[in-house]
Amino acid sequence: MKYEIVHLSKEQWKGAILPIEYTTFQYYDVVIHTNDNWYSINIEKKNFSEPVKHTRETHDFPDKLYEDYWENAFAWGVIVNDKLVAAIETDQEIWSNRLRITELWVDELYRRKGIGHALIEIAKEQARRERRRAVILETQSCNVNAIDFYRHEGFTLIGMDSCCYKNNDLNRKEVRLEFGWFIEEKKKLTLKDIDIRMESKEEYYQVELMTQHAFWNKFKPGCDEHYLVHKLRQDKDYIPEISRIAVKDGNIIGCIMYSKSKIVDDEITHEVITFGPLCVEPKWQGCGVGELLMKETMKLAVDQGYKGIVIFGEPDYYPRLGFKSCDHFNITTADGKNFDAFMGIELIPNGLKNIKGKFYESDVFEQLQKDEVEEFNKNFPYLQKINFPGQWV
Numbered sequence: 001m002k003y004e005i006v007h008l009s010k011e012q013w014k015g016a017i018l019p020i021e022y023t024t025f026q027y028y029d030v031v032i033h034t035n036d037n038w039y040s041i042n043i044e045k046k047n048f049s050e051p052v053k054h055t056r057e058t059h060d061f062p063d064k065l066y067e068d069y070w071e072n073a074f075a076w077g078v079i080v081n082d083k084l085v086a087a088i089e090t091d092q093e094i095w096s097n098r099l100r101i102t103e104l105w106v107d108e109l110y111r112r113k114g115i116g117h118a119l120i121e122i123a124k125e126q127a128r129r130e131r132r133r134a135v136i137l138e139t140q141s142c143n144v145n146a147i148d149f150y151r152h153e154g155f156t157l158i159g160m161d162s163c164c165y166k167n168n169d170l171n172r173k174e175v176r177l178e179f180g181w182f183i184e185e186k187k188k189l190t191l192k193d194i195d196i197r198m199e200s201k202e203e204y205y206q207v208e209l210m211t212q213h214a215f216w217n218k219f220k221p222g223c224d225e226h227y228l229v230h231k232l233r234q235d236k237d238y239i240p241e242i243s244r245i246a247v248k249d250g251n252i253i254g255c256i257m258y259s260k261s262k263i264v265d266d267e268i269t270h271e272v273i274t275f276g277p278l279c280v281e282p283k284w285q286g287c288g289v290g291e292l293l294m295k296e297t298m299k300l301a302v303d304q305g306y307k308g309i310v311i312f313g314e315p316d317y318y319p320r321l322g323f324k325s326c327d328h329f330n331i332t333t334a335d336g337k338n339f340d341a342f343m344g345i346e347l348i349p350n351g352l353k354n355i356k357g358k359f360y361e362s363d364v365f366e367q368l369q370k371d372e373v374e375e376f377n378k379n380f381p382y383l384q385k386i387n388f389p390g391q392w393v
Contacts, residue, residue: 265357
């Protein structure tokens with residue numbers, strides 16, 4: 001049975017109590033040794049003489065969603081028959097660039113069904129999207145099942161607090177342990193590692209599938225960029241001569257698609273180009289594939305006589321590749337606005353210097369109907385739509 005994971009909004013779920021309780025037969029005994037020159041900490045799994053049960057009633061502060069001290073909390077959960085049966089909550093630890101899991105709970109009847117793993121994967125995905133360096137969480141030395149679960153999910157011990165809950169935590173065998181999961185540092189690829197070339201008709205589906213993976217749940221629940229790829233190929237403004245895919249070991253791992261656009265100044269129309277989608281398979285994101293695609297195709301664009309590129313893109317990515325906000329070029333959007341995500345780059349010296357006016361991209365970008373996208377999604381394996389912080393819905 002598939003369990004749908006949904007966003008638990010703060011407006012609806014603030015203050016909801018999570019009935020976290022467990023029975024444990026073991027604990028990790030934390031022993032601190034010290035002398036004048038060193039400290040030594042020994043942590044060893046041992047058995048309780050009799051089972052120990054932890055319930056909500058034994059804690060002064062029951063676990064609740066969206067506590068006021070978690071300023072950037074965001075929660076997801078599983079609801080069955082209008083009842084919450086699992087939940088995870090995260091909070092952005094901005095000062096250290098880490099993501100903290102503040103709550104994780106699965107009802108006893110729904111454990112060992114993969115729900116806990118799925119919730120942890122959502123937290124890891126949030127960390128990747130926000131470029132956090134780690135995901136961290138707290139548990140107790142007596143919660144052996146939780147510790148074993150976190151270790152299975154790739155978390156390692158990163159610290160402890162011997163008096164977090166009470167001054168006698170060491171004697172009570174309930175010591176706060178901190179666990180962390182670290183995002184893998186990826187090796188940059190070069191042109192020797194990948195093949196950048198035009199796509200063939202036989203590869204259309206794989207390019208669309210890769211695009212769906214790259215954008216799924218990125219800017220909103222689900223995505224429509226893979227359908228845009230499908231529509232763009234049939235559009236009069238598409239420029240296949242400079243559009244390219246990236247292939248590694250026979251697998252399509254990235255693509256960049258160009259289309260004609262224009263800047264209109266009263267009666268004068270200037271032709272420029274736009275790229276999008278530019279995307280990379282999630283497994284290979286952060287390896288420089290997008291940058292390689294962009295640099296190689298910009299050379300092709302120059303050879304084709306194009307003077308400049310104007311895009312709507314991520315303002316924390318493109319400026320380091322030479323893009324500037326369009327107010328540097330006296331260019332505005334069609335409704336006369338300028339903002340950080342509206343950017344351009346000159347392909348030749350002063351390629352946009354003497355151009356001014358309003359920017360219009362191909363009509364194909366305005367023709368994506370929601371019902372058409374949903375029908376198109378049926379061509380691909382099922383993916384769940386999930387809300388992430390900062391998305392528009």
